[in-house]
Amino acid sequence: MLVQVILMAMAQAEVPSMLEAWEVPSVEVLDETPQVFLVSRAQKRDCAQLGSVCVSPGGSATIVGVEVSEDRPAVTVLARGTQVAAKGGLGTASADQPWQVEMVARFRALSDRGPIIVAVFDRDDPESIAHKEAKALWNVSMDPGRDLGMSFLLSPEDGFEPSHTYLLRVVQVQGVRDRVLAEGIVHLE
Numbered sequence: 001m002l003v004q005v006i007l008m009a010m011a012q013a014e015v016p017s018m019l020e021a022w023e024v025p026s027v028e029v030l031d032e033t034p035q036v037f038l039v040s041r042a043q044k045r046d047c048a049q050l051g052s053v054c055v056s057p058g059g060s061a062t063i064v065g066v067e068v069s070e071d072r073p074a075v076t077v078l079a080r081g082t083q084v085a086a087k088g089g090l091g092t093a094s095a096d097q098p099w100q101v102e103m104v105a106r107f108r109a110l111s112d113r114g115p116i117i118v119a120v121f122d123r124d125d126p127e128s129i130a131h132k133e134a135k136a137l138w139n140v141s142m143d144p145g146r147d148l149g150m151s152f153l154l155s156p157e158d159g160f161e162p163s164h165t166y167l168l169r170v171v172q173v174q175g176v177r178d179r180v181l182a183e184g185i186v187h188l189e
Helices: 002-012 043-047 126-130
Strands: 035-037 052-057 064-068 072-080 082-084 089-091 099-106 116-123 136-142 149-156 164-174 179-189
Touching: 002 136, 043 099, 052 072, 052 164, 064 099, 072 099, 082 099, 082 179, 099 164, 116 149, 136 149, 149 179
Parallel strands: 052 179, 072 179
Antiparallel strands: 035 149, 052 099, 064 072, 082 089, 099 149, 116 136, 116 164, 164 179
16 A cells, blocks of 8 residues: 555656656656667567567657558657646656667577677668668677577667668677678657
């Protein structure tokens, strides 16, 4: 009973003015350091295609949708929103609010021992993809495996924009050659 009273009091409290509109006090930790996690059986089932990268909201300030088009495959859409704890709704996003992303990559084949690179490219800029000029780049050390789970932020401060589509590519460098383990696309709104 005491827990319910505390939760109700927290839900009815106002958001402190020193926080950004989307930073409602909660259990989530918004840290810019990507977090690597073990991929569960359910996540493997939801992202069944080998060689693919699947994305979903990495926190409650980001929601998911799907963009369907007749001339290309369905694209996952992540949209920012604001938690409004007292009202239990979703509000508009501020211009500097990042997208909270949870990524599951299912590798085409078993990775080798050594670093794995996760890169995010602007899909509308094929030249930057060809020159390997990523908007975001993370180096992940892991034992050989078939899956990678990662949570991270895509921030407007780092050049990510709404109404843009991005290519997520997971590669492993083998000498002078890059071995693409998995890739996928996400549209940000």
